[in-house]
Amino acid sequence: MAAEEQLTIAEKLEILEIYKHFPQKSAACMEALKVIQKHRRWVSDPAVKELGLLLDMSPAAIDSIATYYNLIFRRPVGRHVILICNSVSCWIMGYEQIIACLMKKLSIDYGETTADDRFTLLSIPCLGTCDHAPAMIIDEDLHRDLATDKIDAILNHYA
Amino acid sequence: MQRPLTQHIKNDGTWLTLQEYEATGGYQALKKALQLPPAAVTKIVTDSGLKGRGGAGFPAGKKWETVPMGKDAPAPKYFIANADEMEPGSFKDRLLLEGNPHQLIEGLIIGAYATQARFSFIFLRWAYHYAAKALTESIREAYAAGYLGEHVAGSDYQLDLSLHISVGRYMCGEETALLNALEGKRANPRAKPPYPSASGLFGKPTVVNNVETLSNVPHILANGADWFLHLSKTAEGGTKLYGASGRVKKPGLWELPLGTSLREILEEHAGGMQDGYQFKGVLPGGGSTDFLTAEHLDVPMDFASVMKIGSRLGTGTLIVLDDKTCPVGMVRNLEQFFARESCGWCTPCREGLPWTAKLLDALETGKGRMEDLGLLAFQVDYMAPGNTFCALAPGAMEPLQSALHFFKDDFERHIHEHKCPWQ
Numbered sequence: 001m002a003a004e005e006q007l008t009i010a011e012k013l014e015i016l017e018i019y020k021h022f023p024q025k026s027a028a029c030m031e032a033l034k035v036i037q038k039h040r041r042w043v044s045d046p047a048v049k050e051l052g053l054l055l056d057m058s059p060a061a062i063d064s065i066a067t068y069y070n071l072i073f074r075r076p077v078g079r080h081v082i083l084i085c086n087s088v089s090c091w092i093m094g095y096e097q098i099i100a101c102l103m104k105k106l107s108i109d110y111g112e113t114t115a116d117d118r119f120t121l122l123s124i125p126c127l128g129t130c131d132h133a134p135a136m137i138i139d140e141d142l143h144r145d146l147a148t149d150k151i152d153a154i155l156n157h158y159a
Numbered sequence: 160m161q162r163p164l165t166q167h168i169k170n171d172g173t174w175l176t177l178q179e180y181e182a183t184g185g186y187q188a189l190k191k192a193l194q195l196p197p198a199a200v201t202k203i204v205t206d207s208g209l210k211g212r213g214g215a216g217f218p219a220g221k222k223w224e225t226v227p228m229g230k231d232a233p234a235p236k237y238f239i240a241n242a243d244e245m246e247p248g249s250f251k252d253r254l255l256l257e258g259n260p261h262q263l264i265e266g267l268i269i270g271a272y273a274t275q276a277r278f279s280f281i282f283l284r285w286a287y288h289y290a291a292k293a294l295t296e297s298i299r300e301a302y303a304a305g306y307l308g309e310h311v312a313g314s315d316y317q318l319d320l321s322l323h324i325s326v327g328r329y330m331c332g333e334e335t336a337l338l339n340a341l342e343g344k345r346a347n348p349r350a351k352p353p354y355p356s357a358s359g360l361f362g363k364p365t366v367v368n369n370v371e372t373l374s375n376v377p378h379i380l381a382n383g384a385d386w387f388l389h390l391s392k393t394a395e396g397g398t399k400l401y402g403a404s405g406r407v408k409k410p411g412l413w414e415l416p417l418g419t420s421l422r423e424i425l426e427e428h429a430g431g432m433q434d435g436y437q438f439k440g441v442l443p444g445g446g447s448t449d450f451l452t453a454e455h456l457d458v459p460m461d462f463a464s465v466m467k468i469g470s471r472l473g474t475g476t477l478i479v480l481d482d483k484t485c486p487v488g489m490v491r492n493l494e495q496f497f498a499r500e501s502c503g504w505c506t507p508c509r510e511g512l513p514w515t516a517k518l519l520d521a522l523e524t525g526k527g528r529m530e531d532l533g534l535l536a537f538q539v540d541y542m543a544p545g546n547t548f549c550a551l552a553p554g555a556m557e558p559l560q561s562a563l564h565f566f567k568d569d570f571e572r573h574i575h576e577h578k579c580p581w582q
Contacts, residue, residue: 021321022343023361024361026343027341027342027343027361028343029343029344030326030340030343031343033326034324034326064345065343065344065345068328068345068346068502069325069326069327069328069346070326070327070328071285071326071327072326072327083286086492086496087247087248087446087492087496088247088248088442088446088478088489088492088493088496089247089248089404089405089478091488091489091492092404092405092406092478092479092480092481092484092489093404093405093406124286124327125245125247125329125496125500126245126246126247126248126249126446127286128244128245128249128250128252128253128284128286128287129250129253130248130249130250130402130404130410130476130478131250131402131403131404131410131411131412132410133404133410137286137288140288142286142288142289
């Protein structure tokens with residue numbers, strides 16, 4: 001593993017602090033993955049291996065968890081992650097126009113990242129804001145009542 | 160009309176602080192509960208008839224009664240609020256989490272005391288960032304005020320509460336899958352029995368209740384079981400958060416007496432259909448409930464009545480299908496969701512849902528054949544209750560089986576016209 005890929009002392013301390021609260025180390029796995037992702041946007045293979053050493057788990061066991069949960073990213077993502085709701089109420093209220101508009105403006109498909117590393121586009125189940133459909137989340141910001149003519153203004157917030 | 164759950168929620172988008180919550184009588188019910196033996200608290204909740212508001216409608220008090228009590232009971236016991244709201248078309252718990260987090264925390268502490276739990280968790284979905292802020296701050300306040308920790312409200316009862324923020328997957332809302340997620344594992348469901356009340360988190364007795372269920376508990380303790388029973392229009396007690404989304408004039412969320420008719424919710428509160436759109440059908444309680452149509456509009460929206468006409472109250476949030484939206488397309492969207500969110504643990508769900516989604520996609524894109532309708536009916540049987548570990552696949556079949564029944568002509572038109580007639 002290249003030096004810059006190693007988990008930092010800060011990351012390790014944060015993970016140690018978490019697993020103190022669980023009756024078994026492996027229970028902290030998901031929380032630990034969140035810590036790593038918070039620091040480096042995604043979870044690389046070397047990070048999975050190193051986390052295994054910390055939690056007494058095999059890399060495969062860690063990966064079985066990392067790949068189960070859709071909000072743990074096992075591939076690099078852009079500076080901003082767009083999570084657009086494609087569930088039923090948003091679909092009824094015009095999700096398909098919104099996603100077509102986003103894909104055209106960003107020139108990417110689902111699961112892809114723009115060439116300038118600015119946006120990654122993913123779908124997410126129902127965001128629980130169906131009375132303001134269609135909706136999406138960018139980073140941690142909820143955008144509701146989406147319309148194709150509002151998309152540019154929203155994207156401009158994210159450098 | 161009384162609205163115990165929502166009457167104090169502010170409309171400026173901020174949540175009630177501890178001070179504001181206490182000014183509404185907050186945490187008085189907890190103090191009252193702590194004066195009673197735990198079993199007496201459970202009995203009040205059982206007598207109120209409070210049914211689980213997460214969708215299944217299981218009586219909350221009955222769940223608490225099954226937790227082993229006494230000094231020989233396994234320890235530590237756990238108590239969990241399920242705030243993993245992810246049912247398509249459901250947006251009711253969000254309001255309670257963002258608007259009045261202390262109401263939930265008080266209900267959770269009362270439930271934990273009634274079952275003598277030592278640790279409690281709020282299991283929150285990742286996407287509810289604002290709720291996470293509200294809960295983090297409110298838990299801090301509750302600790303500082305002595306409602307959590309070594310001596311809950313000055314009593315000998317000790318309880319800790321942590322906020323767990325999940326990292327996705329619809330499956331986590333299923334209570335045994337939620338327990339696996341909380342243990343840091345894949346969120347596959349567990350075989351039942353044993354039920355979580357006997358062997359739950361880390362193998363210890365555990366109760367999992369929905370946010371709306373627990374938010375009712377302080378009011379039941381404060382006002383009594385009889386008061387709660389009389390809030391509703393039917394034999395089942397309480398109010399219910401009802402919502403509506405789709406092409407209605409005023410999509411939204413309303414706290415109404417349990418048993419309010421589907422017609423009243425749709426026509427009075429949601430304002431009827433938008434101009435230019437006709438009502439065609441409705442999923443009464445989220446994505447995994449059966450369609451109802453115009454002939455059902457006078458049904459009282461409670462658990463027993465909706466079940467009697469072949470659907471479920473579920474989460475009580477209506478998803479309205481209009482005449483300009485293709486019913487096959489709508490069901491395809493739902494089945495694609497369920498196929499994607501299947502955990503793959505048991506065969507009927509893992510294999511059946513993607514097959515179902517593919518059949519519907521073929522129909523919607525004009526490539527369907529008449530025998531596909533028979534195959535879809537086969538899937539409905541194949542994923543019927545009892546054939547799977549959990550309710551995901553049987554739930555997924557509910558909108559499909561009812562759509563095949565009520566919108567049969569629309570399915571056949573896709574086949575005869577070799578395209579979606581709505582496109």
